[in-house]
Amino acid sequence: MRPGTPGILWTVVRRDLLLALRRKSEVLTSLFFFVIVVSLFPLGIGPEMSLLRIIAPGVLWVAALLAAMLSLNRLFATDHADGTLEQMLLAPAPLGLLVTGKIIAHWLVAGLPLVLIAPLLGLQYDLAPHALGVLMLSLLIGTPLLSLLGAIGAALTLGVRGGGVLLSLLTLPLYIPALIFGAGAVEADISGLGATGHLSLLAALLALSAFFAPWAATAALRVALE
Amino acid sequence: MQNKIIHWFKYGSPQSFYPLAGKMLPWFVTLAVIFGSAGLWLGFFVAPTDAVQGEGYRIIFVHVAASWMSMFLYLVMAFWAGLGLALNTRLSSMMASAVAPTGALMAFISLWTGALWGKPMWGTWWVWDARLTSELILLFLYLGFLALQAAIDEPRRADKAGAILALVGVVNVPIIYFSVTWWNTLHQGASVSLTKSPSMAVTMLWGMLLMALCFWMYSIAMTLMRVRVIILERERTSEWVKHAVA
Numbered sequence: 001m002r003p004g005t006p007g008i009l010w011t012v013v014r015r016d017l018l019l020a021l022r023r024k025s026e027v028l029t030s031l032f033f034f035v036i037v038v039s040l041f042p043l044g045i046g047p048e049m050s051l052l053r054i055i056a057p058g059v060l061w062v063a064a065l066l067a068a069m070l071s072l073n074r075l076f077a078t079d080h081a082d083g084t085l086e087q088m089l090l091a092p093a094p095l096g097l098l099v100t101g102k103i104i105a106h107w108l109v110a111g112l113p114l115v116l117i118a119p120l121l122g123l124q125y126d127l128a129p130h131a132l133g134v135l136m137l138s139l140l141i142g143t144p145l146l147s148l149l150g151a152i153g154a155a156l157t158l159g160v161r162g163g164g165v166l167l168s169l170l171t172l173p174l175y176i177p178a179l180i181f182g183a184g185a186v187e188a189d190i191s192g193l194g195a196t197g198h199l200s201l202l203a204a205l206l207a208l209s210a211f212f213a214p215w216a217a218t219a220a221l222r223v224a225l226e
Numbered sequence: 227m228q229n230k231i232i233h234w235f236k237y238g239s240p241q242s243f244y245p246l247a248g249k250m251l252p253w254f255v256t257l258a259v260i261f262g263s264a265g266l267w268l269g270f271f272v273a274p275t276d277a278v279q280g281e282g283y284r285i286i287f288v289h290v291a292a293s294w295m296s297m298f299l300y301l302v303m304a305f306w307a308g309l310g311l312a313l314n315t316r317l318s319s320m321m322a323s324a325v326a327p328t329g330a331l332m333a334f335i336s337l338w339t340g341a342l343w344g345k346p347m348w349g350t351w352w353v354w355d356a357r358l359t360s361e362l363i364l365l366f367l368y369l370g371f372l373a374l375q376a377a378i379d380e381p382r383r384a385d386k387a388g389a390i391l392a393l394v395g396v397v398n399v400p401i402i403y404f405s406v407t408w409w410n411t412l413h414q415g416a417s418v419s420l421t422k423s424p425s426m427a428v429t430m431l432w433g434m435l436l437m438a439l440c441f442w443m444y445s446i447a448m449t450l451m452r453v454r455v456i457i458l459e460r461e462r463t464s465e466w467v468k469h470a471v472a
Contacts, residue, residue, distance in 0.1 A: 152394055156387050160377045169373055170391060173366040174398055177405040184409060205401070216394055223386040 008093045012101025013108070019078075020109045026074060031113045034067035038121045049126050056125035057135065057186035064114050064139060064182075065175050068146040071110035072171065073164055075102060075154040076221065089225055096218040103151045103214060111143030127190075134189040138199060142182040145206045148213035149174045155220035177205055240317050240457040241466050247450040254450065258443035265291075265436030273429045282346040286430070289339040291437040292332045293357075295445055296364060299329035303371070304396040307389035317453075319385035320460065322392065323375055324452040328445045330368035336361055356410035360403045367395045381460055 003011065020027050041059045042052055079085040079102075088098050118139050119132045127135065153171035157163040185198035237243045269287035303325040310319030340358055341351045352358065371391055378384035461467045 152390070156374060156391055157377070160374075161379075162377055166370075166373055166377050169366070170370045173363050173370065173402070174394070176363060177398075177401050180405045180409040201405075212397070216390060220387060220390050223383055223390065226383060226386075 003093075005097060008097050009101045009104070012098050013105045016102055016105030017108060020105070026071075027109050027113070030067045030071040030110055031117065033070060034063050034114055035117065035121065037063040037066060039124070042124075052125045053127065053190075056122060056127050057131075057183040057190070059125070060118060060121060060135060060186075061138075061142075061179050061183040064118070064143065065146065065172070065179060067114060068110055068143060069150060069168055069171055069175075071106070072147075072150040072154045072167060075106050075151060076158050077154075077163075080158055080224075085221070086225060089222070095221065096214050099151065099155075099218045099221065100214045103147050103217070106151070107144045107147040111139075111147055114143055115139040127186075131186055131189050134195045134199075135186045138182040138185040138195070138202060141199060141202045141206055142178050145178050145202070145209055146175060148206075148209045149178075151217040152213055152220055155217045155224060158221070158224040178202065181205070238315055238317055240320065240461055241464075243317055244454055244457050244470065247454050251447060251450050251454075254443045254447035258440050258447055261436050261440035261443060265433050265440050268429055268433035268436060273433050280346075282343065285339050285343045287433050287437045289336060289343055290434050291441040292335040292339065293361060294438055295441045296329055296332035296336050296361065298442075299325055299332060299445060300364060300367070300392075300399065301396065303329055304392040307385075307392040310385055311389040311393070316385075316460070317457075319389065320453050320456045321449065322388065323385070324449045324456055325445075326368060326371050326375070326388075327452065328448045330365060330372060332441070332445070333361060333365040333368055337365060354410065356403075356407040359410065360406045363402055363406070364399070367399070371395070 038059060041055065045051060045055070076085060079088070089095055091098065115136055118135055122132045122135050150167075150171050153167050153174070156170060157167045160166060181198045181202040185195040185202065188198055189195040237246055265287060269284055273284070275281055303322050306318045306325065307322035309315065310317075310322060337358070340361070344353060345351050371388055374391055375384045375388045378387060458467055458471065
């Protein structure tokens, strides 16, 4: 019996998670990158808590953006190198679904750990407990958005000369709305304005890109594998 | 007279478009020069000195035209890229590649003149104003398109990858613009705003329109010139190119 949509998705997600768990260092590298970048800012700016509290949302979000982007290279590259991607293209299951599965797996591996460790880093910046909650929530909505948009860039730069640097040039401008609303949500919460508006817009962006991004990434993959 | 039908679609092939572009080129260059001299004459000699900003405001005639063109050219580029992707026509993709450098140039001129204008008016080279910021992001989008196309050796793949990026960019441009606007209004109060400038003299408006037309014609001329080079480069193995170049 051929598996249905959930079955196909589950197979792809499970496979990618399994591969990621076998190579733990790669997962941990981007997580530690996130931690280190966030820890560097106080060293560069100075230890004044009043200042750090103001820049905390922006710093955490920019670091999350960079960490998510660094891990994008692995999204398709290893599968492309060993020919798995071509097999996926030939598989009876729609490629868009397989790509969606890979994006979900990428978020579970590269995005979710950032969400979980963010409150700890927020404490270093002396964020209030409620702001920490909003930070986590904004990252919870925002990091899947980063994985989705990044997948387009990763597919476009697949097997291209200087792909890594190029990938950052392509994806970072697209990340700007996520950065604005994500960091804005935390800032609005700190200043007492309430984060609902920002979070709703972030969620709207997530819904929009969840619909379109796998489609665009699939088209880009087909171009890359032609 | 009536039965002379022009087969427009034949100009969809690079071979027949190449001489057509060559014929159109001098016309657009001439138009650009005419509009440009008229616009600059209006802008520098006829338009009155601004009551608030003095002579420094005259940079508006270049700045506004360049900003308009930078945004318009992104749409033009995405249009050709999308057409090339949908209909698989080579010439459309070549047009998209030919438009991109001019668009990036316009975005750069817009930022540059904006900085030059900002120094005497606002006292600073750069303000994190919503328009300046989105113009900067537009420049990044152009550079991304150019870098992606430059990084891929195979022309057809470069065309298609660039087209997908341009279309993703076109969907994102309004989202980026509105998010930046909102970010800006939340961060800084009403400090500097171009929209609140005093009402414009009619001659100033004419000068701006003429300069915009000049930049438009210039962009078309440059695109045609560049697309001719791209055609020759891509079709270099074909017979007609050997005859055309010889």
